[in-house]
Amino acid sequence: MDNSPGSVILYAGSSGSASPSPGSPSSGYQSQSPLSHSQPSSPEEVTFTEIGALKRGMTGGRPLSPKLVFQFPDIYSSAPTSAPAQHTYSHPIASKRQCTFTGTFTKAGGMVLLCKVCGDIASGFHYGVHACEGCKGFFRRSIQQNINYKMCVKNESCLIMRMNRNRCQHCRFKKCLGVGMSRDAVRFGRIPKREKQRLLDEMQSYMNSLNESASLEVEPPSAQEVPLSPVETDSKEAIGAISRAYQDIFVSTQDRLNKRVKLDPDSPSYFQNNPQPQDANHHGHANMPTFHSTASVGYAVPAARCPVASSDKNCPVSSMDNSRYSYPALSSQNHCTSTVDPHKHASPANPHHYNHSTAQSQGQGNTCPWKLPAGSKVLACPLNACPVSAPGTSSQEVWESFSQCFTPAVREVVEFAKGIPGFQDLCQHDQVMLLKAGTFQVLMVRFCSLFNPKDRTVTFLNGKTYSLATVRALGMGPLLDTMFDFSEKLGALGLEADEMALFMAVVLVSADRTGIQDVSALEQLQEGLIRALRTLVTRRRPDDSAVFPKLLLRLPDLRTLNNLHSDKLLAFRIDP
Amino acid sequence: MDNSPGSVILYAGSSGSASPSPGSPSSGYQSQSPLSHSQPSSPEEVTFTEIGALKRGMTGGRPLSPKLVFQFPDIYSSAPTSAPAQHTYSHPIASKRQCTFTGTFTKAGGMVLLCKVCGDIASGFHYGVHACEGCKGFFRRSIQQNINYKMCVKNESCLIMRMNRNRCQHCRFKKCLGVGMSRDAVRFGRIPKREKQRLLDEMQSYMNSLNESASLEVEPPSAQEVPLSPVETDSKEAIGAISRAYQDIFVSTQDRLNKRVKLDPDSPSYFQNNPQPQDANHHGHANMPTFHSTASVGYAVPAARCPVASSDKNCPVSSMDNSRYSYPALSSQNHCTSTVDPHKHASPANPHHYNHSTAQSQGQGNTCPWKLPAGSKVLACPLNACPVSAPGTSSQEVWESFSQCFTPAVREVVEFAKGIPGFQDLCQHDQVMLLKAGTFQVLMVRFCSLFNPKDRTVTFLNGKTYSLATVRALGMGPLLDTMFDFSEKLGALGLEADEMALFMAVVLVSADRTGIQDVSALEQLQEGLIRALRTLVTRRRPDDSAVFPKLLLRLPDLRTLNNLHSDKLLAFRIDP
């Protein structure tokens, strides 16, 4: 691919290239290799298109030439489209998190830049953000007239998507600001070469990262009994207790789970590749309808209604996941698990696949162009046995089902907490607060091995393994990336079981203190645990004093993860 | 630096001389010694670059990003040069200099010339003035077609800056003429030697003055008692550099600013109180035209419209500087004003504070929520000179006013970041991302002394001190509490200035990594800084090994604060 900034970005919409059919964003970038100007055309022609009329092209208009329609969020932009209500306000002083990429593929295999606000196809870079015509206009009106939209009827956390963007002005405006739209950010004139170059580069690397996918093989969590090394006496006891709790509660449980899983052919073990036959994937789509009917029949058993969880190999939905979740446009590469032959569902299926879906999901939110069954809800948490619900499942049901999945895990954290010497000496209230604030973080540490940074895969507790791309496609952009990062960093430290246990304890007592009554007691506890952790870690690695600080540096990461995660959950609860 | 006119001014932008590597003082002039190759290099080599494409290079696109808008956009642009023909660029850090020189530094330490009109990076000497491409084009069009721009909607006194230069053609053109653009002033061909010499001299003296002030005001970071082992030499250097940056930027700036306030009515408003009410008004008027929304008379002077910001001599900002910044929470004394009883100034009875505003705000001028003037908006950030707006101020105005307040602070953080050894080696993109994610956190540390946990008061940068209750009543609940907690904890550690500086650096590089491209480079930088911090802190307190971990534990707090804060800001933006 030619990344030379020499390529030109056509603006399809305006110049009247594509015949604008109704209901589509006007224009779009279309970077193609230099034509207009005499330029040393590069060997490989890169066509990168930030679509405009693309949408039209998809639904009715003539298909754009196979270009890489791709939209690039601006460098400073924030969370990916798919990301829900996590307002990423990017004020310098207020910045929360940023993210990079917001694009998806066109049916033709190109990439499109999406509206940062609603996920619709972007028509350009408006007010500092890639946005669609709708959001652009909306934002303009919002700032022109000094509008104060009436309060959100929900919790001010409406997920803004193309389909529902007009439902809550308050939240839409909030999202606009959140992604960084601002009058001050306006950019006129042509895109600077340098930036274009950057865009292309990023796109390139994005593609690469998507492509890089491999089978996964995660070693089972070390359940070994690690003899405690000689440490300071006071710490030693604590360490012993905590390690024991860890072993008893987390490791044994996991073993149990693993065993159970192994006995159950339908539920592959935690860390194994999904052995499902490939052909299942292939037929996924076709079988959908079947599933629909099934779904409509019985509501009784949530599990049965869960496409992914349903263990039947023939389960249409279950088989759908790979083909469905992976990026079709990229499917020439294998970004799913190794078990799936990409070409099987990719190449041959492509045309049909798209035709089919196009017909079906015409005008559907294109946040997920590769199509989820209409009406299905996504709750892509690794703890969720059923990340993608059957169409028609109510959000309440989805939530309850999920709840059943995570409850045991939460309970275990509570048990673990009790095993931390001193924890129970905190007042009840503070214990609860701490658990509320810290449970996710502890779980994140506990299950961090589910994220395989090397292969870029995640293994869900239902046993299925998905590629990063797949899950990302489900809307888990920044959160997922952050989890991977975390997992990688934590993993790199090579902690032993007891260290991990102690670390978890530290994580728990280091959770956000908001609402804690007796802070000093907590601080004391924390201090003791941290001292113990330092001792343990440092003694064991006399040569590497960097491990301990590094470990502590995971705490901020966990906070951030915690925020991202709760935003995500909240978003789901509010707007599944 | 070699001032011989023999030096060349490279114009990277156009002729493509210097290949502007992203993030380097790429294009534009680059006055270097005649031959970067063989030359009796002078003691100090000034590389002054009148950039062309520099802008791009720096951000990798637009000047520091649309998103950073509020902050970075202007780092490289001029400080409010209100009056035409006044070309005294005031570098945030170095202002107060009286030269005609209008420039700032590139990341590499070179210098850039800025557009006399808008402060963007100049691409050359156009129509008799250093101007950016935009203003050049604008002026050309203006004179070619005999355009008569439609009248300014405000008072014909719009402050023209990069961000808003397109908002009022009338004023932009006026400014063009004002700074001397004219068809008659065009200068063709090479720069005359004499001219070049002049430029170089100016730059030189500018530089010198910078160095001077720095060395004068900065006493070497506190005595380093403990000799560092050879291994730690590099750390030592880093510590030195960072401490210096800290002193130069955060501490000295304060002093300079304070002094300058009296001398330069045009200086950007910061937290200093305007000593002279009248000038203040004038000043505000001249410098922040942006503020005024409409032509309506009463709107002309933002400063005057701010009940809280109304001038008040007895709150010398000077009381806020060094001591305060160094050891924050410890000095419950340093706060400038004696604590103000909320009710005291809440009531009109305190003419001292509100005489000015009361008149305007219907006898309210009240900070207490329970008596807020109807229609006034609250933006209770300590950096905000005007936490409670006058009734009738539009939210846009309030925001812009606030923006003016924090911009300098943000800019300083950027400067500080540049002073961190290794920071500038990160790619531009990552630098920006990091700054975006970390600026607030750095500022939180920097200004944490504004929070006095002992007295439960907060001192705003406008010099006013409020009780916790007061501010809480303004709607700053949990955020405020968390800030106090943070301040208390950080203060309790009793850091010295150099430690604080280093900690700030760590804070910055420990910001959320989302979107970072070269994570490993960052990690490396982080690791080094943390090591240095540990060394410094630990050596100085051989007996207390807990300080270091405690310091690291502030990082999660900062993350949380960051989130709370950005939520808050966002909330304001949406629903003022």
Place this chain on the structure above:
DNA sequence: TAAAGAGGTCACTAGGTCAC
């Protein structure tokens, strides 16, 4: 002859419009 700016070019976007 090369440095350096005027103008031209045209990729791009803020706003205005008006059918829904």
Place this chain on the structure above:
DNA sequence: GTGACCTAGTGACCTCTTTA
């Protein structure tokens, strides 16, 4: 109100001209 289209600009680059 919303958003697809249109228009008047805007400004990043490039070519052409002038000057040391």
